[in-house]
Amino acid sequence: MKYFLRRIVFYVITAWAAITINFFIPRMMDGDPVSSFINKNQGRISSEARESLYVLFGLDSGASLWEQYVDYWKMLFSGDLGLSIMLFPSTVSEVIAQALPWTIGLVGIATVISFLLGSFLGVVIGWRRGSWADGLLPITTFFSSVPYFWLGLVAIMLFSVTWSVFPSSGAYQPGLVPGWNWEFISSVIEHGTLPAITIVLSSVAGWILGMRNMTVTVTSEDYVTVAQAKGLSERRVMFGYAARNAILPQVSGFALSLGFIVSGTLVMEKVFSYQGVGFTLLQAIGAHDYPLMQGIFLMITLSVLVANILADLAYVVLDPRTRQEG
Incomplete structure (x- = not known):
């Protein structure tokens, strides 16, 4: 029983570390997904909607990384993985x-x-x-x-x-x-x-x-x-x-x-x-x-x-x- 408990604790910690890295790595990449989304839909989306798109895609530019990280965990626990930017409005x-x-x-x-x-x-x-x-x-x-x-x-x-x-x-x-x-x-x-x-x-x-x-x-x-x-x-x-x-x-x-x-x-x-x-x-x-x-x-x-x-x-x-x- 102790063996399985140790393995469960190990996998829980591993899952937390992997999900945390999964959150931060994309945000360290060059490029702005919202800007590319606006350019892709040129003429159909106004530049004034930029801030709304950041919030919609879970990339609120006004929120700190910690706040985005907490919101990301809340979404995961609710089963919500967000909206796809590339294939919007598909989830x-x-x-x-x-x-x-x-x-x-x-x-x-x-x-x-x-x-x-x-x-x-x-x-x-x-x-x-x-x-x-x-x-x-x-x-x-x-x-x-x-x-x-x-x-x-x-x-x-x-x-x-x-x-x-x-x-x-x-x-x-x-x-x-x-x-x-x-x-x-x-x-x-x-x-x-x-x-x-x-x-x-x-x-x-x-x-x-x-x-x-x-x-x-x-x-x-x-x-x-x-x-x-x-x-x-x-x-x-x-x-x-x-x-x-x-x-x-x-x-x-x-x-x-x-x-x-x-x-x-x-x-x-x-x-x-x-x-x-x-x-x-x-x-x-x-x-x-x-x-x-x-x-x-x-x-x-x-x-x-x-x-x-x-x-x-x-x-x-x-x-x-x-x-x-x-």
Whole structure:
């Protein structure tokens, strides 16, 4: 019980620090979002409305930073993330709610596939070290060292320009009305296949290498030797004994990956013009949209914290030693 209480206190302090930094960093950036908003709507908004816009967007120029900070916490506790400057009059919650399903659908599925596939291949390669399976290691090393956005550009050049197999941008065919019909769903699958394959190829290599190295380490442990001496099948020893213990360090990495699903792969979404959270965040940064930036950063922070909590719980379930120490 004390273990969980210590972890809860740690995560509460971490959340406070992250939210505080999330408040101050956008305000340290150059540029005035209200001025850019007025310039964008030239002729439709008078310059006399400047002070009202500061108050509307939670950037009251007459209030001190401390007052703005207190007001920001009040808004958070009331569930109000403010109005988006870039997409006014839409609220930040509405903008995030529109972009979040696209990122979770694409990056989430690709992350889970790459983890499961990479862990399985890593166990097999590590268990059969010294065989032909080790010949795959140079390939995995290559893909793990290649920047994923460069891989995305190569994929677009090959499969969208040279061979028109997949669309090069967008989340679905322009002109389609989103709905639960096969025409729209097939268009979403078609547009998401190429970025999903790119994400899997760029991330699966890391899971393979990590799992392979841990499998090689645990195969020399006594409990694996004893299991083999008992005459257990190779499959049972490999997955029931070696893989179960080798996968423990992978859990933390996978939990962090789940947390960063919310942020998406920023550059990847930009390369494919995919309308997810990462693409929206890059647009918000360019437009100095403080409320939207803060809202997205808040979602990323909370998702990473929740993912770490789930990782702690997974360790307790998978490793009996953690339960004894707790």
